[in-house]
Amino acid sequence: MSDERYASAVDYPKPFDAFAVSLCRSATRCVRILSPCLDPTVFNTDGLTNAVSALARNSRQTEVRILVSDTRMLFRSSHRLLALARRLPSSVPLRTLKEHPDWNDETVVIRDHDGLLYRQGKDHSGGFYEPDSRAATRRHLDFFDALWRLSVEDPELRSMRL
Numbered sequence: 001m002s003d004e005r006y007a008s009a010v011d012y013p014k015p016f017d018a019f020a021v022s023l024c025r026s027a028t029r030c031v032r033i034l035s036p037c038l039d040p041t042v043f044n045t046d047g048l049t050n051a052v053s054a055l056a057r058n059s060r061q062t063e064v065r066i067l068v069s070d071t072r073m074l075f076r077s078s079h080r081l082l083a084l085a086r087r088l089p090s091s092v093p094l095r096t097l098k099e100h101p102d103w104n105d106e107t108v109v110i111r112d113h114d115g116l117l118y119r120q121g122k123d124h125s126g127g128f129y130e131p132d133s134r135a136a137t138r139r140h141l142d143f144f145d146a147l148w149r150l151s152v153e154d155p156e157l158r159s160m161r162l
Contacts, residue, residue, distance in 0.1 A: 010129045012107075012119050013041040017048070019129045023111040024051035026131075030063040031055055032110040032144045036122060037073040038066070038081055039107070049080040056084075056091035066094040067144065067151055069103070074157070082157065089158075095151040103147060108140050116140055 010016050020042060024031050031052060035043060042048075056064045066081060068074070074082045085094035097103070105121040116137045119127030130136045 008128050010127050012126055016127060017042040019117050020109045021047040021051055023109050023115045023117055024048060027055050027111045029112045033066045034108040034144050035068055036105045037070040038068055038079060040073060040077040043081055044077055044079050049084055053084055056088050064092045065148060067148055068096055069098055071096060071154060071157060094157055096154040097147055097151040100147055110137055110141050110144060113137055
């Protein structure tokens with residue numbers, strides 16, 4: 001990944017997972033993650049969780065949003081991002097949107113307004129990485145924000161306190 005700014009085609013799940021960590025580590029303002037189930041092979045890692053946590057704790061102006069359609073995998077895998085969202089619910093909101101006609105199970109990681117990691121639906125084995133593309137990032141950010149407005153807080157994702 002020494003020359004990652006020019007990478008385009010990316011295999012999934014590796015090195016997709018490493019590019020996701022790289023984007024999150026380099027974020028200064030916001031990270032958006034759109035994923036059908038937060039695939040544990042990509043999103044349930046210490047590196048990614050630490051990068052997201054560092055951004056969320058950086059300042060009140062930083063923003064992390066995570067949107068999924070299927071939460072079952074989060075519970076089965078003791079998902080680190082779910083644990084982080086439970087610890088920092090206002091800084092790392094994790095919401096659900098069961099289905100939408102325009103969301104075809106794409107997985108997207110967006111950094112600030114100029115970094116993008118994208119994978120078409122779950123049946124595809126690769127994606128693309130554009131770490132310096134405002135135009136591509138803007139399209140996906142607009143799409144994410146439209147889905148986010150339709151999403152809901154899932155009560156099952158809240159921490160159960162005894």
